[in-house]
Every structure is written in structure tokens, then in C-alpha cells.
Amino acid sequence: MKKGKIKKIVRYAAIGILAVILIASLLFSLFGDKLIRVAVETGARKALQVDVRLEDISTSLLRGKVDLVNFEIDNPQGYQHESFMKVGHVFMDLNTTSLLSDTVEMEKIQLENIKLVIEQKGTTNNLKEILNNLPKSESTEPEPESKPTEEEAGKNFRIKVLEINNIEVKAKLLPIPGRADTVTLRIKPIRLENLGTNEKIDTAALTAKIITAISKGIAEQGADLLPTDMIGSIGDELGKQGEALIEGTKDIGKSATDAIKDIGGLFKKKEKEE
Secondary structure (H helix, E strand, O other), X not given: OOHHHHHHHHHHHHHHHHHHHHHHHHHHHHHHHHHHHHHHHHHHHHHHOOOEEEEEEEEEOOOOEEEEEEEEEEOOXXXXXXXXEEEEEEEEEEOHHHHHOOEEEEEEEEEEEEEEEXXXXXXXXXXXXXXXXXXXXXXXXXXXXXXXOOOOOOOEEEEEEEEEOOEEEEEEOOOOOOOOOEEEEEEOOEEEEEEXXXXXXXXXXXXXXXXXXXXXXXXXXXXXXXXXXXXXXXXXXXXXXXXXXXXXXXXHHHHHHHHHHHHHHHHHHHHHHO
């Protein structure tokens, strides 16, 4: 093949690629924010089974940057506070060319300024209910392949680094004389790596991983500050997610149950003596 013809083919190919990029950029600028909002809110609702809201989105396709502003998660029904958790910003650094594939490649996702409220209601709490709503860990037994429905089909993610910073937790406790009704925790920064490398992660699964990671931090750092029944219930739900806690917190649920039984025994003993 002559060199002139080869150059012409290369030139036409380059023009074609540039046209695709320009068209993709135009479409993303027109519809990208809406598509991201729908994907984030739908996936989060599916994972948490409560309503969620996203205030604003800022995107730059050419730089591969996405900023989600003020993401709010509602409480399950029956709690005093409307919100369970608020996230000030979610910064995403992604490979824009991967947007055209089934798996979106992300260098980094960074969550900043998280405010979470744990609220007790009788023998349960809102964090326990949220954790119970999350999809459980997949069974190790292979399941027959099935064609995904339109609702289930969507983008998967491969994330090199996920960071969660500035986490403030306020635990609203049942009123007991002589004890503060609110405990505030500052959770250490959380860092997860290589998500989606050995498993498929869509928006719902990513939401579940984030909530689980924060809950694990609460269970570990709040072991000496929060009521044992609250820590025990959180630990039980994390166990269902396949998350092991540090030594000293993993058996706290059993300890709380034993303590309640002992208290009951003391009351019975006192009644007999009287």
C-alpha cells in the first residue's frame, strides 16, 4: 500500500475519533448531569430502601471530574430525624474513555464532610435498620446465569482508591437520668482500594460498601462510648455483611444479651426475697 494512501487512512481515522469525542462531549454536557443523578439516586435507593436526594452536580468530561454536592439519605420510617446521613461532597476522578464501556474506570472517589445521626427507637436503631436493608454478601455457590432485567442492567465500576474523610457521628440515646442523651464521634479517615477488581460493583453495591465501611468504623471506635446493645446490634448486622470487627467488639452483642439476662435474674431474685 502506498504511503500517501496510508496517511490518508490515518488522517480519516483521526478525524473520525475526534468527531466521536466531540459528539460524546456534547451529549454528556447536555444529558450527563441528568444521567449521573438518575444513576446515583436510583442505585442508592435500591441499596438503602429509603429515599435519597442529590442537590447539585458539577461535571467536566474533558478533565474527567465529577462533583456531587449535598447528598442526603433519609431515615427509615418511625424516627424523629428526617435525615440519616448527609454527605457534603463526592469527588470523582474517572477515565472518560471508559464511559463508553460497561465498566467505568475511576482513579479515585473521595467523600468529604459526612454527618450521620444514629437514633434509638426501643430495642433497635436506624443504623441497624439501614444495614439490614443492604444487599447481603453474595453466596459462594455459583448461581445459574440469567439475563439482567432493564432495571438491573447498568454500569459497573472499577475504583483504584475510595477515601471517606471528615466523618462526624452523633448518637441520640434513650433518655436515662445521669447520662448524656447525645454522644459525638469523629471517625478516622477510611481508605479502600481496588474495588471492582475481583467482583462486579454497580451503584447499589458501591453504596452498600460505603455504608458498611462507615458502620464498621462506628462499631470499632464507639465500643467504649456507645451502649453495648447499640454496638451489638450494629456488629450483628455487619456480620451478615461478612464484615469482621476488631477483637473486643465482635462478641459485644452476646455480652449485651448476657447482661440483660443477668439484670432480669436480679429482679426475679429480689422479688423472691421480698
